[in-house]
Amino acid sequence: MTKIAILGAGSIGCWLGGQLVAGGADVTLIGRKRYAKQIAENGLKLTHFERDEVYLPNLNCTTDAAVLADADIIGVCTKSQDTAAAAQQIAKFGKRGVTVISFQNGIRNVEILKDILPDHMGIIPAIVPFNVTPTGPGCFHSGTAGDLVLGSAPLPLLSAFQNSGQGVSVSGNIVGDQWAKMIVNLNNGLNTLTGGTLREGLMQRDYRRALALCVEEALCVADAAGVKVGTFNGRTPSALVKTLRLPNWAYGLVMQLIVKIDAKARSSMLDDLEAGRPSEIDFLQGEIVRQAEKAGVSAPKNAAIFAAVSEAFEKGISPKITGSEILALVKSTAAQTL
Ligand SMILES: NC(=O)C1=CN([C@@H]2O[C@H](COP(=O)(O)OP(=O)(O)OC[C@H]3O[C@@H](n4cnc5c(N)ncnc54)[C@H](OP(=O)(O)O)[C@@H]3O)[C@@H](O)[C@H]2O)C=CC1
Numbered sequence: 001m002t003k004i005a006i007l008g009a010g011s012i013g014c015w016l017g018g019q020l021v022a023g024g025a026d027v028t029l030i031g032r033k034r035y036a037k038q039i040a041e042n043g044l045k046l047t048h049f050e051r052d053e054v055y056l057p058n059l060n061c062t063t064d065a066a067v068l069a070d071a072d073i074i075g076v077c078t079k080s081q082d083t084a085a086a087a088q089q090i091a092k093f094g095k096r097g098v099t100v101i102s103f104q105n106g107i108r109n110v111e112i113l114k115d116i117l118p119d120h121m122g123i124i125p126a127i128v129p130f131n132v133t134p135t136g137p138g139c140f141h142s143g144t145a146g147d148l149v150l151g152s153a154p155l156p157l158l159s160a161f162q163n164s165g166q167g168v169s170v171s172g173n174i175v176g177d178q179w180a181k182m183i184v185n186l187n188n189g190l191n192t193l194t195g196g197t198l199r200e201g202l203m204q205r206d207y208r209r210a211l212a213l214c215v216e217e218a219l220c221v222a223d224a225a226g227v228k229v230g231t232f233n234g235r236t237p238s239a240l241v242k243t244l245r246l247p248n249w250a251y252g253l254v255m256q257l258i259v260k261i262d263a264k265a266r267s268s269m270l271d272d273l274e275a276g277r278p279s280e281i282d283f284l285q286g287e288i289v290r291q292a293e294k295a296g297v298s299a300p301k302n303a304a305i306f307a308a309v310s311e312a313f314e315k316g317i318s319p320k321i322t323g324s325e326i327l328a329l330v331k332s333t334a335a336q337t338l
């Protein structure tokens, strides 16, 4: 039987690993001591806002990366800032020809893996569209819907996800789709600045206006970088901009139709801030600024959010500002650059 290892047993790693086990796969999780202990003591419980709960009393979660040597497929589920260290472990222990799948946000993780891993290891980019948050010892909750998207899909992984009820699709433009997801993830920084749920932020019109300005700027950067931006959850970021600009009543109606978000869902970045972990902002707004510089254009709106989120992480607390304050921040930079 194909052996799957998940490197980085946090929210996404535990969620994907648990779903794969529920779908019949042989999975080992590799994570930090705190999660290994929680899972050993309580088992793993996965709750979902519209699917049945999954409870796995005996899931194997270890801190020992040497188990990577047994894996035919390795899913990388660390935060982007930990990818290089994870890649070193795969290079050290992984077997010849192992397939490595990056389930991470941003567009740089595959490059980091390619730089470190030997050529005989295959690397597949993947996109996780839904949100997962830790809710208790060994418990994780998913509060938004969506299908996984992969650059290509090894059959055992595909069938285990399908058996578990998790939709998966394979994309012909995975790089463009990763850009689309990264652009949607610009919302993580804004959500972090409000300190509230995704829904509370998105229901403020000025919050959506600020996000729309950041998304438009990112699309100009992608254009300058020669990238054909793909889709996220079947929609282009340009269509998202139009939706974001709708008045509250219309936005509420449209959102119900295009994405289901439960009342508790927050971004992974806000979870990181509250847990005292480093932020992924360098791989989101920071990536837009870097790509802008590379392409010889500027991205002042995303740079402003980058600076405000970096400051929040330095202080260890969300400034808890409103959508109108975020909009003012984004617009003030536009005035400065005139
Ligand atoms: N959470 C979400 O809703 C979503 C997240 N994503 C993306 O998925 C990726 C993972 O995010 P998420 O699950 O939230 O992150 P988490 O921080 O919850 O999980 C990552 C875990 O991996 C651990 N880790 C890091 N390096 C190693 C290593 N070398 N060996 C073993 N364990 C390691 C971390 O430990 P420590 O904290 O001690 O470093 C942490 O416990 C990110 O790129 C994120 O942007 C994508 C879609 C949704």
Ligand SMILES: CC(C)(CO)C(=O)C(=O)O
Residues within 6 Å of the ligand: 105, 128, 129, 130, 131, 132, 144, 184, 185, 187, 188, 198, 266, 267, 268, 269
């Ligand atoms: C699911 C989503 C889009 C929610 O913001 C996400 O990717 C994250 O939290 O990192």
